[in-house]
Amino acid sequence: MSTKTYSVGVLLTATVLAFASHAATPAQRPEQAAAMKVGLRRITETQYRHTIADVFGPGIKVEARFEPERREDGLLALGSAMLSLTSSGFEQYFALGRSISEEVLSESRREAAVTCRPSDPAGADDDCARHFVTHYGELLLRRPLTAAEIQSRLEISARGAKQAGDFYAGLELALTSLLIAPDFLFRVESAEPDPAHPEQYRLDAFSKATRLSFLLWDSTPDLQLLAAARSGALHSQQELDKQVDRMIASPKFQDGARAFFADMFQLDGFGNLVKDPAIYPKFDQSVAESAREQMLLRSMDLLVRQQGDYRDLFTSRQSYLNRSLAAVYQVPYASKSPWMAYEFPNDSERSGILTDIGFLSLHAHPGTSSPTRRGIKVLEIFMCQATPQPPANVDFSAVQDSTKGTVRGRLLDHMENEGCSGCHRRTDPLGLALEHFDGLGQLRTMENGTPIDVSAELKDVRIEGARGVAEYLRNEPKVPACLVRNVYSYGVGSKTYGRDKAYLTAQTQAFIASGYRFPTLVRQIASSAEFFKIVAPKSKSNAPIAAATVTQLQSTAE
């Protein structure tokens, strides 16, 4: 035990020194001399999990709590560029790194993980350790390690091996050191002078590979992509197209698409979803998790497997159920498998993702439905239309008294407040049309003994019920434009601005021309020069390259 404790101390010291050494000497190769950091995004939980599974195999356990993520402008992907790491978060990553290293280098797995054999299993072997560190370092840090980074891990490994009398114990320390490296936990994007335009910068090839990989696979680049980056081939449009096609054809594209839609649909909200069991006894954590999965299965099936029309997401009666969800939907579960495809009947009010209990329950109160919340989220998620927070002095008591009449009547009273009516006129009609679904998403036609009216007027459009909302969204031009904006922002980790308008418009038109096919959209964006565009400073900073920050770059660009 004391040996391990000492090793941890050595490891921490060496890791910090290694990072400091890397940060202080960023340029190891002549072509990196003018490189600068242009982006820093903390990797998400799913990115971490996918990376570990891709690098070490799916059997490695990743058991930890991850630091909370932050949603900005509708996407966690944008928030990830603003996140740091708390000390307790670092402790979690450290513990996780140790447990992963231990498992990867356990007796049963080490043969697969370490392709070389140490000359002395009870001592240090720099050659074998170098091979290990170089190989996994590149996969984890998404770029080749510098000589200093390799050397520091070799020292850790040698020291650990000698101390424990075990070569693999030393490697464990080196691997842990990689797993807690800032360059692993954060996606560090680097820019380099563009040879074709000497005054401009471009993302370096490894940063390009990383952008591609996290957009398309939600994971680290594989060896083939890294090789294309290493050779510089990835800078060519031909190679870029080839890699994008290869990656979209891979089964891992589904992971990337799932991660994107989980972010866009704000499915992280299920982690905090609560319902009053006295009102919605069928709700529990299992139902919540199932509801989340249902939304993703529906989306993946339609948009990735079938490569269907994105607009069908709002109207399709094809969905997926498991036994718990079937009970909430009050339909039989005709399968022995954990999930089954299910088509709601023609005359069902259920059609499209807005009538999934996931959407309906997530955007409701613990004990009641909420036309306002649902309306806000329809606008925000699918049309990229933000709604301001309510004024601080609003009296909600009339709206919250759910024992009388229907929510429509209560909201109409509420809208007499002029401070509220502006937004509610915009948000509520879409939500009121979904009122045949209670706060859990169960079908109903009455509230407090009063029939529920699901007609609504939105500007000049009159909609009727959930199907009306679905048809409205299907025909609303903001819907495809919003998806395009989200895919782009998600991939580049940055908001869109006025300067992006022409590009986004063109992408939207191409998306529509493709028949609203999601994979085509992703291919278009990932293959476009704008996807790798960086915001370069107007004039070269005199500050050391390592000190250049995203903030500086953005402020000069605005």
Next chain:
Amino acid sequence: MNSIGRAGIALAAFAAPCVAMAAWTKAYVVEWNEPAIYYGAKAGVIDPGTDCPQGTNPEIDWVKVLMEAGYTREEAEWLRNPANPTRSPVHGQNQMAFRGKARANVYVNPTSTPDPGLVGVSGTLAEGLDLDGNAKTGFTSPDGEKGIDNNFYKTVGCWKTYRGPRRLSSGALQFNDSMRNGAWTTLIVVAGQGDDPMNDKDVNVGFYLSDDKMVKDGNGNIAPDYTFSIKPHARYEAIFPARIKNGVITSTKAVSGVLREPAYWRDLELERAQIKLTMKADGSLSGYVGGYRPWEHVYKGWVNARGPVIEALTWVQLPGVYYALRRNADYSPSGAKGEKTHISYALRVDALPAFVMSPDASQQVAAVASYKSLAPAETGRVSGLFPQVVDGIFIDPKAKQQAGPNAVITPPENIAKAKE
């Protein structure tokens, strides 16, 4: 015929037995079942009431019982002392089995001891069904129906394991907890040929097992509307021809059938079985399944649940249960003059709406039919729940002192002396 065709037919055969579709079906999952024990007290389990004017059977003075069985006071007190080696919180006091004539095991030979008695129900009200069609025999139901046959209740209704308000007796709680936590699932399918499920003269009601577990809701109750597939079972199945009037389902013909019983003895083998179930406005189903059951199985169930533990914790002498069941038995399958091997009984059932599917889960059941032909043959019967319980006592091969007629039961100093 090619193999695919054969496989298709085999699959279809397993999906559902061949039977005409009903005009309508309703399906349920049993979320609670317990012996129909009418509770006549205002509160409490052991308190007097109209059912048991003296309250439940009183706590037993086991030293006295053992002395009456031939043990000396010293031996009896030593046996009852928890500090002594033949008394174990795990298996109770095995030596208590040997209190019959010539130290016979009273669990396997209950008549080796005189009837110690069991206080039975002396009230006139009971829940259940009129099994013999004779309004002059039996109890009166709480709502005034005459001729309720439930001698099981008469026998054990003042036993504190069975007694208590609806859904609150300790025995019902124990076994329903087990069922609700997944030990077994019973399904009910009601299928009719008419056009009004609340009034239909031609109805069949099937009781089946399922391997699919019930699911609890956010309040810890069983959630309705879940889906269950029928598990064809060679034993557990019962089908009742019935009619429905104003939502009340009653048997039109007595049948034989076996249900999974919420008790140590799992088989509820009913002869001349009938049902009376009410379809409630909230979609649930509630009522009784009644019939005559082999009374000796009830006794064996308790014996095999570790006789000494049952006796000590539930305040009965099992030989007394044996005598009382035998005394109150009221039915002979071989005719009126035959040995009364069966006792009238009613199971109180509460069920929730559910979706019930064919065994392969491919389709909702559209009729009530027997699935026994699809069931694998039973490989053997296990009489008790606990494999180490033999003849009512817990056999621990590693125990330093084994129970038996000649086991050492004297105090330690005498044991030491005996070893010299």
